[in-house]
Amino acid sequence: LRFHIRASAKIREIRTRNVIGKVEGSDPQLKNEAVMFSAHWDHLGVGEAIRGDAIYNGAQDNATGCGVLLELARAWAAQPQKPRRSALFISVAAEEAGLLGSEYYGQHPVVPAGKTALALNYDSLPPLGRTSDVQVHGAERATIYPVVEEAARRFHLTISPDPRPLAGTYYRSDHFSFARVGIPAFSIDSGHELLGQPPGTGNRLADEYNEAHYHQPSDEYHDDWDFSGMELYARFGFLINREAANLPKLPTWRAGDEFLAARVASGVRQ
Secondary structure (H helix, E strand, O other), rough: OOOOOOOOOOOOOOOOOOEEEEEEOOOOOOOOOHEEEEEEEOOOEEEEOOOEEEEEEEHHHHHHHHHHHHHHHHHHHHHOOOOOOOEEEEEEEOOOOOOOHHHHHHOOOOOOHHHHHEEEOOOOOOOOOOEEEOOOOOOOOOOOOHHHHHHHHHHEEEEOOOOOOOHHHHOOOOOHHHHHHHOOOOOOOEEOHHHOOOOOOOHHHHHHHHHHHHOOOOOOOOOOOOOOOHHHHHHHHHHHHHHHHOOOOOOOEEOOOOOOOOOOOOOOOO
């Protein structure tokens, strides 16, 4: 089948900033290495008006992730005994323009990729309450996965498979930029089995959000939002990165993975 496509394109310059916080580790040597938490703080801004509203708020996508990131930083800094490695808390810009902020960080890191143990990303967490499952697509590709599984057990969470593997979800959020330079990285995403709700409710509400509010001005905050699920995913990620920050060896990608060569090039051996 042969076909021709014509599409218009526009190139524009974006001037923006990544915002990074650091909590130093407790080990005199390993504090030069780090774990990372990230979330993108941008959205689409002011755009085409829909039903008279031209402000694309990005309340779920991704003010939810930013809220989690700030609380993770607060909790990490409050630990009386800091983990051995340092921790970075990165609010990346221009995600909606093509992961540009995280790509920039990957090329200009505060801590080199070869000294970064793990990168956990939060992107668009539905404010629907707690679930019995969690999504960590791509985590199984890294040697850190047993730590992820143990964290899920401790929080009584089932790790759900990717419901749409053909959508290429792993390659569409900021963790991908970190993986490209070799850092084991994945996003912690909401599960869909809502506690106290009939089976399938979470999937139905996720579909409704994607149809009616994703990248729309109507992605706005509402007073009836339930943040308990976000708290759960924050604690889950906190535990994973705390374990990673104390590991004797840096995690890497499993044999045969497409990002392993970049990890080896960064100086990390299996």
